[in-house]
Amino acid sequence: LPVNSDVNVNIYSITGQLVENISGHYEAGSHSVTWDASDVASGVYFYKVSAGDFSQTMKMTLLK
Numbered sequence: 001l002p003v004n005s006d007v008n009v010n011i012y013s014i015t016g017q018l019v020e021n022i023s024g025h026y027e028a029g030s031h032s033v034t035w036d037a038s039d040v041a042s043g044v045y046f047y048k049v050s051a052g053d054f055s056q057t058m059k060m061t062l063l064k
Contacts, residue, residue: 001028005051009033012046019045026051037062 001007004027011020019040022033042064048057 001026001031001051003028003052007031007049007051009035010048010050011035012048013040014044014046037064 004025007024007026009022010018011022013019020035022035040062042062045060045062046057047060048055
C-alpha cells in the first residue's frame, strides 16, 4: 500500500456467492492476509482486493 488505507478482501465461490469478507485498516507497506478456509470445499475461488481507488480481482485454487 502506498498510503494508509481501509482494505477489503472479498472471497467469492465460482458461482459468485460471497464466501468471506476480510477487512481492516492497514498502514502503508506490504501486508498479507490469512483466510481460514477450513469450512469450505476445495475448488476455484475469486478474491477481490479493494483499497482506496485500487481494486483488483484474481483467481485462486484451494486444495485440501
